[in-house]
Amino acid sequence: MASSEVDQKFLGKLAKAVENDNPLLAQILFKILGLSINLSAQLITARKQRRPETGQGPPVDLDLVFHIIWLSREGLMLLEQYVLPMVGNYVELKVLAYKLRASFLHIIVLFHNTPPVSTMAVSTPENHASTTVPGLPPNRVDKGKGVARDDEDDIQTLEPPRGLEGGPVGPPPGFGLEPPTAFLLKPGDYLPKAHEYFRSAVGLADQLxxxxxxxxxxxxxxxxxxxxxxxxxxxxxxxxxxxxxxxxxxxxxxxxxxxxxxxxxxxxxxxxxxxxxxxxxxxxxxxxxxxxxxxxxxxxxxxxxxxxxxxxxxxxxx
Incomplete structure (x- = not known):
């Protein structure tokens, strides 16, 4: 991925090579290198927590996912705003920039895509929502025969407390379907764009x-x-x-x-x-x-x- 050792070697070597001709480009490449090294450790931890192919293991730590998506988003922004417009005259750097753009989006697809495409993604809050009302004992469903209560001897119908007639108040429309990472990056299907980026990177690598x-x-x-x-x-x-x-x-x-x-x-x-x-x-x-x-x-x-x-x-x- 964007954290591979080969990519990191080329980032450091090419940043040093363009330092005299284009100091700004070199500075951005060194920033992406540091970001990539940090991201590498985060990805290793995430994959150890949950095997991507089988989904075995506990859910990936949410704070870790936040960090991974944030790093990937920042790397993608640096590439699109600063690096890609300035790589026209550099052969290896141009291929590397196109590859890293696809790589950062690959990580976003793994952890943030809507709909999810891998077991590394974080599920939406509604999948874990509780049906109980705070302050009241949980109801037990009696296999289709109605609601079974703990006080089964008391058959008197109880009126719900004032203010709870409509049940628990849910989130505003649309918010319940968004993943917890929505504040970092707009939810959406990034898979087609990532596939397009990989095709561009492969075509450029084959050509150059x-x-x-x-x-x-x-x-x-x-x-x-x-x-x-x-x-x-x-x-x-x-x-x-x-x-x-x-x-x-x-x-x-x-x-x-x-x-x-x-x-x-x-x-x-x-x-x-x-x-x-x-x-x-x-x-x-x-x-x-x-x-x-x-x-x-x-x-x-x-x-x-x-x-x-x-x-x-x-x-x-x-």
Whole structure:
């Protein structure tokens, strides 16, 4: 996501590179870097509290969700207002900015989308609303036979106290359907916009960067995660992961040692994503997401990447 180590490396490196030419842009990039590092820790905590695929575990802490959405909103605003208008002449920075824009919105979709698309989202208050009136004992429903009271011997009909004839007063119209995070960001369906941003970032990465470039791999790795977690297109996520690995395998451009290490790690993640939702024999698991129908999938060959030193053979991918 916007907190990935690869993105953070490029943020720091590119901010330093443009510092002399564009001090304001460098300053904003350093702010986004600090925000991203903070957001990374928050996301790790949230995912530990509640596994995103199964929904197991206690509900995610509400204060933590507030912080995550606020950081994502601030990062998105910085990108749209300051970074994107100034990245026209920078190739890697332009790809990174488009990727981060999609990434921040990806997080917002996970935690704040209406309707919710993942188990990480916070439910609306009405889902947890109590039907009891403060100050009165709770009523017990007697399986369709009316209301059972604790004092069953007293069959006298009691008039409700003055002011409670209409029952408990609910929130104003419309407010009961809003999530608790509505004060941070307007509720709505952000999924189509996030999908559009990812398509733009992927198209730009394909146009400007070679197949084994770690930033290009970062864009497609998160797009795979977005397809699986938010769009619920497991088959599309697997196809993209395997196609990206094939692009790395076919790339002939050399990379330095640092980019080679990042590429190895991302290919390892893509390899797992290419098998997610499949059983041990590469067939679809029962109840798995996606449009597949139990067809066989051949495991993707592990690629190698050409290093900048032609005399040293590259190590195998993880």
């Amino acid at each position: 960067l070679w197949g084994s470039h770690s930033l290009r791999l970062s864009v497609k790795t998160e797009y795979c995660a977005f397809l699986y977690e938010c769009v619920h297109d497991a088959e599309g996520s697997r196809r993209l992961a395997n196609a990206t690995i094939a692009e790395v395998y076919n790339a002939t451009e050399g990379v330095d040692d640092d980019m080679f290490t990042d590429a190895c790690e991302l290919v390892a993640v893509l390899t797992k994503m290419g098998k997610r939702g499949l059983g041990s024999n590469n067939t679809l698991r029962s109840g798995a997401q996606g449009s597949g129908s139990g067809t066989q999938e051949t495991p993707q060959a592990e690629p190698t990447i050409q290093t900048t030193d032609p005399t040293a053979p590259p190590p195998g991918m993880i």
